[in-house]
Amino acid sequence: MALMTGEQYVESIRRMDIKIFMFGERVSSAVDHPILRPSLNSVKATYDLAHKPEYEDLMTVKSHASGKKINRFCHIHQSTDDLVKKVKMQRLCGQKTAACFQRCVGMDAFNAIFSTSFECDKKHGTAYHKNFLAFLREAQENDWTVDGAMTDPKGDRSLSPGKQADPDLYLRIVERRKDGIVVRGAKAHQTGICNSHQVLVMPTISMGPEDKDYAVAFAVPLDAENLFMIIGRQSCDTRKLEGTTLDVGNSEFGGVEGLTIFDNVFVPNERIFLNGETDFSGMLVERFAGYHRQSYGGCKVGVGDVLVGAAALAADYNGANRASHVKDKLIEMVHLNETLYSSGIACSSEGFRTESGNYLVDLLLANVCKQNVTRFPYEITRLAEDIAGGLMVTAPSEKDLRDPKLGPYVEKYLRGVASVSTENRLRILRLIENLTLGTAAVGYRTESMHGAGSPQAQRIMIARQGNIEQKKQLAKDIARIE
Amino acid sequence: MKLPQRVRIKYCGGCNPRYDRTALAAKLRAAFPGLDMPETDEDGGPYDFVAVLCGCPAACAEHEGLEGRAGKMLIVSADQYEALAAAVRERLG
Structure with missing residues (x-):
């Protein structure tokens, strides 16, 4: 099987x-x-x-x-x-x-x-x-x-x-x-x-x-x-x-x-x-962390795709989709999300063969990837909340929406554009809530910060792999320093 | 009985497709109801034609060794549908 x-x-x-x-x-x-x-x-x-x-x-x-x-x-x-x-x-x-x-x-x-x-x-x-x-x-x-x-x-x-x-x-x-x-x-x-x-x-x-x-x-x-x-x-x-x-x-x-x-x-x-x-404990940790930091350049990007789509729909549903600042915020979300993806792809493309025959990611780029992940999803969620508006955290419950007496009021006053049902508007806002501060925020936010190692762990690796001495020499050569 | 000609539909993995690949395949099926269009190799080849539907220009689908008697066409955009349909019509018509 x-x-x-x-x-x-x-x-x-x-x-x-x-x-x-x-x-x-x-x-x-x-x-x-x-x-x-x-x-x-x-x-x-x-x-x-x-x-x-x-x-x-x-x-x-x-x-x-x-x-x-x-x-x-x-x-x-x-x-x-x-x-x-x-x-x-x-x-x-x-x-x-x-x-x-x-x-x-x-x-x-x-x-x-x-x-x-x-x-x-x-x-x-x-x-x-x-x-x-x-x-x-x-x-x-x-x-x-x-x-x-x-x-x-x-x-x-x-x-x-x-x-x-x-x-x-x-x-x-x-x-x-x-x-x-x-x-x-x-x-x-x-x-x-x-x-x-x-x-x-x-x-x-x-x-x-x-x-x-x-x-x-x-x-x-x-x-x-x-x-x-x-x-x-x-x-x-x-x-x-x-x-x-x-x-x-x-x-x-x-x-x-x-x-x-x-x-x-x-x-x-x-x-x-x-x-x-x-003597092999460090190697195992470093390699696992490298692979897992690469992983976040894929999984978080996919979740980010959903959040970008949800934010865009929230704007469609309340009629703000044509506002230039909303369009610009969506562009920024895509830019940040694709930047994460870029580093995930880059550390993979620059991978190399180990003695055992399998392939390992470029560790510098994998750590850069994860360092970006500790930051960008926070900005992406901030922008999503900005576009969604306060209703994503103040909307009444589904039970109120279904209630024979209260439901019509919820329907009437929480409607956005006439062509979209109040229920669908609330569904998208709840999805944004779920990703930004509900159960899925565990994965999309705090796990982005600490999963596969907290930010300082990546900075230590970036310091080790950053090749500063070669960069100094480059500067010396350009400046004609013997 | 003459067996229908076969167009093998091969997809890329679909990580970030710029168009709906399955909808394009469905459109092709609807346009050529007399052709068999398998999406897997379960029944094995040979195939008369191969359409490789990639979601973006990276075209990362693995199609090495997958050949059609009358050729193969790589699609990376929905705009190529007409060209694909024309190729199927001309080569298998």
Whole structure:
């Protein structure tokens, strides 16, 4: 089953015993819960789109391992063209869901571990690459959604993992057995983990020799024993419990995060991809971050496309569409959005082959891409709110619109242009609300800031890769300084 | 029984199409009801003609190895519809 259908994916998640907690209670499954279902639907879209002829050129690819047609989300990049197509696929998925569709993180983890395990084996004589290839083949064959988990809670940021007051604030190995390891710790901010098949865990920072137990990478199924998650709250999340479609803005798609706890989870030897080789922890982090910073040059752009369209419709619906300042604001939104895309494409086109044979993005350009993402979506949302007007946050509820007594007043006084229904006007405004400050703002705004590393993390990488000395020499040459 | 001639419709991935590629394909189908126009290789070739519908001038669709007996045409804009229809008419007519 190298390509699952959306429905097959849903049923495969339903069959798993994933331990999810929310509002202090166990949730039986992400499949049937109204707060979690939109997140599952976003991933489902990645399966559905792969079966549509008009999208298969981006959504599917031939596996380098098996030669079979697979979902691109399970692919190991074989060229810069693959890197470019990844970004294009992400833009497409963002356009179709207006949400985080969650599978990028696994794809980015696949590619980072693929090359890092190869180089680690070469230096240390370990067998992690072989382990990883076996896992990858299974992931491709079963078309798994894999959550790539990097971010530890980190406790006191001024202290290294081993110096924390609580040693579990970075995920660590607590026991080494003949047949595997036992790990304890947590991974925070895991988007879509409640509807994934497997979790691929990586260390979160570069490490010194004293942090051997923290330099660990592995995979386990999400229903592994002693693994559970606590779902994060989102603004407006309980609107999804009200049973209406208008007020949630995007009733079908979304993304949710979970604090994922590994409370002494056993990992068999064959699923271990790093075990104490602290000198490769930094490489793994840097490569994963590079891929994931590239990802944002695709996914956020696709969501931005939807927001630009929503803002334009809001102007159409209230008759402001011909105003020159509105046109100019839409142009600015497109300019910012396409600038994000440009850096996503640029870091892909300038990618290079690693020792293992897969392709890595240009790290300077990937970090520039993500640095832009920490800023431009905020300006795009500001402009969208400007065009939308205050009604996006003051409009009455869908229940009021449907109420026999109140509805006619809502219809009458909140109408924009006569040719568009009040309901449609409110639908667009609620979508803008959803993206700018509702549940989807988690993905489009704050995740743009902190996902794949907070702004300072990119600035450190830009400083490292910026090649200032060469630029000094250029200036000296022009100025004729010996 | 003579089998209908086949025009293979191949799409690019559709990340940011500047026109509706599926609508253009539907228009072509409506104009040539006697032709078979598969969108996948499920039934295999050969094909009499191949229409590669790309959403923009980047034309990144992978169509290497996809050939039509009477040729192949790359479309990157809705404005090319008439030319595509004319090519199908002339070459398969």
